[in-house]
Amino acid sequence: MSSLEWSEKLENGLARMDDTHREFVELYTAVANAAPEHFLTAYDAFVAHTEAHFAQENRWMEAVDFPGCHRAEHERVLAVLHDIRKRVANGDMFFARRLIQELPAWFENHTNGMDAALAFHLNSVGYDVEAEGFVPVEEGGEKSAGCACATLTADDKAACA
Numbered sequence: 467m468s469s470l471e472w473s474e475k476l477e478n479g480l481a482r483m484d485d486t487h488r489e490f491v492e493l494y495t496a497v498a499n500a501a502p503e504h505f506l507t508a509y510d511a512f513v514a515h516t517e518a519h520f521a522q523e524n525r526w527m528e529a530v531d532f533p534g535c536h537r538a539e540h541e542r543v544l545a546v547l548h549d550i551r552k553r554v555a556n557g558d559m560f561f562a563r564r565l566i567q568e569l570p571a572w573f574e575n576h577t578n579g580m581d582a583a584l585a586f587h588l589n590s591v592g593y594d595v596e597a598e599g600f601v602p603v604e605e606g607g608e609k610s611a612g613c614a615c616a617t618l619t620a621d622d623k624a625a626c627a
């Protein structure tokens with residue numbers, strides 16, 4: 467049986483993102499271990515989580531004009547999850563079983579790749595994912611403790627100094 471376990475290798479240093487990813491691992495595990503009569507209930511909870519999880523990251527990306535194909539990757543995965551939901555409801559478990567096998571590798575790649583890049587960028591530009599806004603610049607031009615000046619561009623560093 468496939469398994470997905472949380473480990474610090476999956477942490478991206480952004481508490482809200484890491485908490486969401488821990489929940490993904492828990493809900494995936496519930497689907498992978500569900501008895502046939504409970505499969506759809508567990509699967510629906512996993513899909514509901516994944517929709518909210520991806521929508522949360524999409525909002526952050528939009529707020530900071532994050533470039534790249536990350537959002538499209540989320541949409542591709544959701545399309546697969548919705549398609550498999552219909553197949554399972556019709557009694558066809560073939561693709562659901564393949565999904566359970568393949569999701570751990572996909573999740574580890576996505577979390578350590580696209581999500582890690584997003585977390586780094588959000589921290590770099592001072593975006594506060596809890597407040598869903600930028601860390602305010604204090605009077606007198608000094609940034610508050612959330613300012614990651616060291617990772618900004620030269621122009622931003624000048625503004626930050």
Ligand SMILES: [Fe+2]
Pocket residue numbers: 487519523577581
């Ligand atoms: Fe994620």
Ligand SMILES: [Fe+2]
Pocket residue numbers: 520523536540576580581
């Ligand atoms: Fe993502």
